[in-house]
Amino acid sequence: MCRRPTSPSExxxxxxxxxxxxxxxxxxxxxxIPAHPKILASASTVLxxxxxxxxxxxxxxxxxxxxGVPCDAVEVFVGFLYSNKCTEEDxxxxxxxxxxxxxxxxxxxxxxxxxxxxxxxxxxxNVVDVLQLARxxxxxxxxxxxxxxxxNSFKAxxxxxxxxxLQTNDxxxxxxxxxxxxxxxSWRNRSRKRRKEQSLFLQLSExxxxxxxxxxDGCISVGPYDKKPTRNISPCSKFSTCQGLQLSIQHVAHxxxxxxxxxxxxKRMWQLFKLHSSICELPDSTCKVPLCRRFRTQNxxxxxxxxxxxxxxxxxxxxxxxxxxxxxxxxxxxxxxxxPCGINGYDIRNLVC
Ligand SMILES: [Zn+2]
Ligand SMILES: [Zn+2]
Ligand SMILES: [Zn+2]
Numbered sequence: 001m002c003r004r005p006t007s008p009s010e011x012x013x014x015x016x017x018x019x020x021x022x023x024x025x026x027x028x029x030x031x032x033i034p035a036h037p038k039i040l041a042s043a044s045t046v047l048x049x050x051x052x053x054x055x056x057x058x059x060x061x062x063x064x065x066x067x068g069v070p071c072d073a074v075e076v077f078v079g080f081l082y083s084n085k086c087t088e089e090d091x092x093x094x095x096x097x098x099x100x101x102x103x104x105x106x107x108x109x110x111x112x113x114x115x116x117x118x119x120x121x122x123x124x125x126n127v128v129d130v131l132q133l134a135r136x137x138x139x140x141x142x143x144x145x146x147x148x149x150x151x152n153s154f155k156a157x158x159x160x161x162x163x164x165x166l167q168t169n170d171x172x173x174x175x176x177x178x179x180x181x182x183x184x185x186s187w188r189n190r191s192r193k194r195r196k197e198q199s200l201f202l203q204l205s206e207x208x209x210x211x212x213x214x215x216x217d218g219c220i221s222v223g224p225y226d227k228k229p230t231r232n233i234s235p236c237s238k239f240s241t242c243q244g245l246q247l248s249i250q251h252v253a254h255x256x257x258x259x260x261x262x263x264x265x266x267k268r269m270w271q272l273f274k275l276h277s278s279i280c281e282l283p284d285s286t287c288k289v290p291l292c293r294r295f296r297t298q299n300x301x302x303x304x305x306x307x308x309x310x311x312x313x314x315x316x317x318x319x320x321x322x323x324x325x326x327x328x329x330x331x332x333x334x335x336x337x338x339x340p341c342g343i344n345g346y347d348i349r350n351l352v353c
Pocket of ligand 1: 210213214218219220235236237238239242243
């Protein structure tokens, strides 16, 4: 099998084809790099079309100018065309030039190597320059990393010379970046809002569990109407929520103003009973939560709920299903029963039903 030479000088000996004419690659500094045309053509389709295009369109001296980048970068580039390799030191020194050359001369392996190397070397200072180059060279992965870095560190980036230069010379790119930052910020806000809402639905779902548990099993200070009170004072597993609900239930039982006269606390509890009734799956005769049957009857009579309420019901039902799935999974893992609940003689019949 024929081995590809690793450098232009080795090419002469390795190919054994001393009669073939060399191409001279000429750099901006006037350096001439001899190179084997077949090797250049096999590594780059752009060079292939330059090399094999009819002679009248190009210099009779077999010269290919590669200008606008340092001479050493061109040497590294030609070396890569021969060997498919370049060192980390080369990447450190000429990464941006090699990216440009790999784009212009269509050398995908070098382009991917440069993209990775430049991503690893992104800094606040160089990010704007690299971003502009990534855009010019159609390197989307690199471009995205740059925009994200600018977006996450905008205060620092806007102080750099690169950003100031961009503002003066490329206002469209500046606008594009600012739009990206704006969209990321609104995405962050939306996801913050979603998390907040999710936590509210989970709290309501927990309140629903506690309400059923208070009205069915009883807890520290409120118990169901059909069970004898006991003095078991062990708090249940969701006691912080459960205790608040028990205090509200006790308040409702004693409140003189109640909902009709505008008591906010009674109104809130009333809404929780209504929410329970909307998600309750027990038959009327089995459910011990106050007002459940009354609200269900209202629903059956066709009293239409507003869209917001229906959405709330759907979200809490979903949160309840999710948390019960998580709980059963945890229980399967732990195999430990939940702590027992106490009943302390508060008769739920005293409520507003
Ligand atoms: Zn409890
Ligand atoms: Zn009240
Ligand atoms: Zn119910």
